[in-house]
Amino acid sequence: MKVGFIGIGAMGNHMVRHLQAAGHELTLHDLRREAATPFLEAGADWGDSPKAVAQASDVVFTSLPGPTDVETVALGPEGVAEGASPGKVYVDLSTNSPVLTRRLHADMAAKGIRMLDCPVSGGTIGAQEASLALLVGGDRDLYEEVLPVLRAIGDKPIYCGPSGAGQVCKLVNNYITLSLQPLLAEAFSIGVKAGVDAGTLFEAVSRSTGNTRSMQWRYPPGVLKGEFTPTFTVDLVLKDLGLAIGLAEDFDVPLQFGPLAYGEYAEASRTGRGRLDVCAVALLQEERAGVEIRADVEPR
DSSP states (O other): OOOEEOOOOOTHHHHHHHHHTOOOOEEEEEESSGGGHHHHTTEEEOOOSHHHHHHHHHHHEEESSSSSHHHHHHHHHSHHHHHTTTHHHHESSSSHHHHHHHHHHHHHHHTTOOEOOOOSHHHHHHHHHHHHHEEEEEEHHHHHHHHHHHHTTOOOOEEESSSTHHHHHHHHHHHHHHHHHHHHHHHHHHHHHOOHHHHHHHHHTTTTOOOOOHHHHHHTTTTTGGGOOOOOOOOHHHHHHHHHHHHHHHHHHOHHHHHHHHHHHHHHHHIIITSSGGGGGHHHEEEEETTTOOOOOOOO
8 A cells, every 4th residue: 555654753663664564655754854764765755745745645644743743744735635635544643632633634524535543552662563552533434444554553453433532542541651650659769768679669569459561661671770761751741641631621620640740740851851751750759758769670
């Protein structure tokens, strides 16, 4: 199939690699042409704009940082909507506002362009291994039609419902997993300051009801080693949690825990940690408690 892909970043470059390996004819675009170089050398084509990508493709994917970027790429003067002819498909893989997503669906439909929202979950490791969860909103028949292409980038697709439903599911998921990181830091700082080795705490929790995937993903390679090389940055957390909190406000849902977590990440960003990994929020609690949460253990 002729597939366009716009946004070849930390996630997108892995997804492009899988799509190319699956034999799809690719046309690529990014703000940095060099991001596409290895794929161009392997036979992909370059589009000078999102419009050019859409003109050359049957299905166009975008994987972009946030709502403003998506709106510009989708509907701007040189955007996807300007290049896609009626019947073509636009799939947004970005984490986006459900309200904006539903408007994009409507704007695309007015031009005869079929759209799915398909935010992904699983991080860069999931993208690298093609083991992403794909949370899809839009027309069910279109989901079934595009599913073979989606399976090239993720092995856990789920149809979530009509337009915007994929984004709602993604924001609910991220509200949970991102809010857990400050809580984990507090809990581990209690245990360490009370005299138990961080590695022992990790093993005890791993075998007990407090075990979480967030802890397994972020603590052995991250906090416990004092290693905060980003796979998902603190500043991106602010974007995603902000979208989830905004969604709650849109539907008059009262909140307590998410805004507390958001405040922790905002403080981490304000103190120069915005480009570090999400788990770097633990550094705030370490400073407050006067302890370091460090151990040499492996994920369980």
